[in-house]
Amino acid sequence: MFRILPQISPTSTYSMSDPEQLPEPVQVNDAKRQKVELPPGMSKNAWKKLQKQKRWDEQKDEYRQKRREKKKIARVNKKLRSEAEKNDENYHLQAKREKPQSQIPSGVSVIMDCEFDELMSDKEIVSLSNQITRCYSAKRHSTHEVDLVISTFNKRLKARFEKSLPDYKLWQNLTIKENDTLEELLPKDAEELSKFVYLTADTEEEIDTLQEGYTYIMGGIVDKNRHKQLCLNKAKKLGLKVARLPIGKYIQMNSRHVLATSHVYEIMCMCFELNHDWEKAFNSVLPPRKLRAGIEEPKEKSDGGSTESVEPEDKKGEDSSASDAEGENGESESEPKTSETN
Numbered sequence: 001m002f003r004i005l006p007q008i009s010p011t012s013t014y015s016m017s018d019p020e021q022l023p024e025p026v027q028v029n030d031a032k033r034q035k036v037e038l039p040p041g042m043s044k045n046a047w048k049k050l051q052k053q054k055r056w057d058e059q060k061d062e063y064r065q066k067r068r069e070k071k072k073i074a075r076v077n078k079k080l081r082s083e084a085e086k087n088d089e090n091y092h093l094q095a096k097r098e099k100p101q102s103q104i105p106s107g108v109s110v111i112m113d114c115e116f117d118e119l120m121s122d123k124e125i126v127s128l129s130n131q132i133t134r135c136y137s138a139k140r141h142s143t144h145e146v147d148l149v150i151s152t153f154n155k156r157l158k159a160r161f162e163k164s165l166p167d168y169k170l171w172q173n174l175t176i177k178e179n180d181t182l183e184e185l186l187p188k189d190a191e192e193l194s195k196f197v198y199l200t201a202d203t204e205e206e207i208d209t210l211q212e213g214y215t216y217i218m219g220g221i222v223d224k225n226r227h228k229q230l231c232l233n234k235a236k237k238l239g240l241k242v243a244r245l246p247i248g249k250y251i252q253m254n255s256r257h258v259l260a261t262s263h264v265y266e267i268m269c270m271c272f273e274l275n276h277d278w279e280k281a282f283n284s285v286l287p288p289r290k291l292r293a294g295i296e297e298p299k300e301k302s303d304g305g306s307t308e309s310v311e312p313e314d315k316k317g318e319d320s321s322a323s324d325a326e327g328e329n330g331e332s333e334s335e336p337k338t339s340e341t342n
């Protein structure tokens with residue numbers, strides 16, 4: 001029930017008690033461009049909100065039922081996948097590794113550039129924090145020392161660690177730069193700068209070997225590739241070389257070649273451990289369900305593709321990654337959205 005109020009303009013002089021003087025209902029176009037009568041006194045926005053609420057009330061049971069079914073299917077699939085992965089030897093290469101007594105210097109450094117706080121949702125920040133934890137674990141278990149620096153470790157990312165993993169301050173062999181941005185960490189000398197390479201899937205330039213004396217930069221962002229060419233453009237602005245991992249050369253994937261940051265770091269560690277055998281390194285890190293054996297790869301769409309990026313699975317007991325926690329469209333079930341435009 002709503003009270004019908006007349007629309008009063010500053011020049012109106014009619015009396016509220018005289019129904020004869022009430023203004024005519026206003027005609028508006030609804031979303032389907034049909035003319036509908038707007039109750040007098042009700043704004044177009046309020047009317048649209050009300051219609052949306054009505055639609056939601058009518059459809060919510062069906063929506064919830066569908067969501068329950070989808071979750072059930074996802075649970076079954078997850079179980080099947082994890083059983084398949086249990087039997088995959090390559091994938092367990094890295095999981096089975098013991099922490100080495102000492103590490104062989106790799107001569108390579110990695111920077112995770114976390115200057116993208118504003119571009120992520122809270123769930124994506126949680127996922128990124130889980131990825132940093134995975135990188136730290138990979139670093140400690142690697143036979144080779146692959147130096148890792150986390151730059152611009154502040155805002156919600158830092159808050160997440162303070163709240164859920166306060167022990168991170170005791171982590172050794174990982175350099176956390178709270179206030180230094182990537183730009184501030186780069187050398188001013190052009191020759192030195194030429195040994196810094198920003199890794200991105202958005203280039204045709206491909207890495208052959210990880211070169212001693214080089215620093216490889218990874219974008220510390222979880223975005224399901226919403227922000228196309230974000231890191232490529234940042235690298236160009238900073239005058240950095242760019243390169244992608246040689247995925248297509250060695251393996252075939254079910255989805256686009258955009259990997260999660262932690263997978264990229266883990267692959268680099270495994271590459272040293274496996275005598276620069278990229279194929280083995282990819283197979284030991286990427287879950288088998290993401291790989292395709294012997295099937296010809298379809299051409300990627302020129303707009304950057306529409307398939308999902310590959311997120312690492314979160315460990316048991318940790319928060320789920322953004323891709324797991326969100327619905328297919330990243331929406332959550334709640335009231336209908338009211339961000340209508342007029």
Ligand SMILES: C[S@@+](CC[C@H](N)C(=O)[O-])C[C@H]1O[C@@H](n2cnc3c(N)ncnc32)[C@H](O)[C@@H]1O
Nearest residue numbers: 199200201218219227229230231244245258259
């Ligand atoms: C989830 S991706 C970020 C995607 C983001 N839209 C972008 O512009 O890069 C996280 C990071 O992992 C690294 N990465 C992902 N896939 C890669 C690939 N195929 N080759 C090289 N680096 C890759 C990049 O450094 C990238 O910034």
